Amino acid sequence: MTVKARFERNKWPFLFVGANMILFVVWFVVPALLGLYYSFTNSDGNPGEKFIGLANYRELFADPAFYKALGRTFRYIIFQVPLLYVVSLLVALLLSNPKIKGKIIGKIVVFLPWCISGIVTGVMWKWLFGESFGFINYSLKQLGQSPVPWFSDGNMAFLVVVMAAVWAATAFNMLLFMNAIKNVPATLYEAASLDGATSFQKFWHITLPAIRPTSLMVILLxxxxxxKEFVMVQALTNGGPGTDNMFIVQYIYTTGFDKFKVGYASAVSMVLFMIILLVALIQLKVGGHQND
Structure with a gap:
């Protein structure tokens, strides 16, 4: 078979793969290489940048603001990811239960938040928890309770951010879990029932081990x-109060676009990229050992 005939036979796969490769290069590889280049310069966003070597990285690792933003991001991960995992799995188990009625409506209700952009999510939750105009504080006043300083207290604002993020991301992870749960052989549950296993024992000894690869994917994603959380937090708290909830991507945005330190912000982006890569490799390594 000639090359032309082979291409004619497989032209559509080639075209689709080629289009994706072009998009990957244009929107990921090129910006990544530009970011790497700018991280070694004193760029302020205008032409004429000068190469300054590792100066941005030396400044970065001596900057307390960088460590504070990174620490807030890790704190957010520690609270948000486990909560998102638990809520998504519980909803998936509930909607996968054949005894539950109205599952279609339930799926629609849970899935709708995922269709909303991060900006809209932030605005909606800001309306709900606004201190002087929010629905929650209004309801508390009607019940004779004092309003809660949702956004003037750093910890309360952080709590709202976590809840909003879990609410917005539950649907996608729920779909992953539901698909994994459906693929668990029914014969395992039937055998467990004959042995007198309780519902919790079936979940703990059958469901959880069976969906372990999906669990790893959910945790990793x-x-x-x-x-990388940015848009929803920016719309909800703008990193406030003050800088109490400024995560690392907001720190990059503020440094690069508000202070015009593009070279420095690019260096932070490269460090963030390495952190994400390291976390992904660790989780994949751990998951690989669990599947052995």
Whole structure:
């Protein structure tokens, strides 16, 4: 078979793969290489940048603000990812139960938040928890309770951010879990029932081990998404109060676009990329050992 005939036979796969490769190069490889280049310069976003070597990285690792933003991001991951995992799995188990009625409506209700952009999510939750105009504080006043300082207290604002993020991301992870649960052989549950196993024992000894690869994927994707969280937080708290909830991506944005330190912000982006890569490799390594 000639090359031309082989191409004619497989032209559509080649075209689709080629289009994706072009998009990958244009929107990932080129910006990544530019970011790496700018991280070694004193760029302020205008032409005429000068090569300064590792100066941005030396400044970065001596900057307390960088460590504070990174620490807040890790704190967010520690709280948000486990909660998202538990909520998504519980919803998936509930909607996969054949005894539950109205599952279609339940799926629609749970899935709708995932269709909303991060900006809209932030605005909606800001309306709900606004201190002087929010629905939650209004309801508390009607019940004779004092309003809660949701956004003037750093810890309360952080709590709202976590809840909003879990609410918005549950649907996607729920779908992953539901698909994994459906693929668990029914014969395992039937055998367990004959042995007198309880529902919790079936879940703990059959369901959880069977969906372990999906659990790893959910945790990995949730961790990466949490590390890159920006739009929803920007719309909800703008990193406030003050800088109490400024995560690492907001720190990059503020440094690069507000302070015009593009070279420095690029260096932070490269460090963030390495952190995400390291986290992904660790989780994949751990998951590989669990599947052996």
């Amino acid at each position: 949730a961790t990466i998404d949490a590390t």
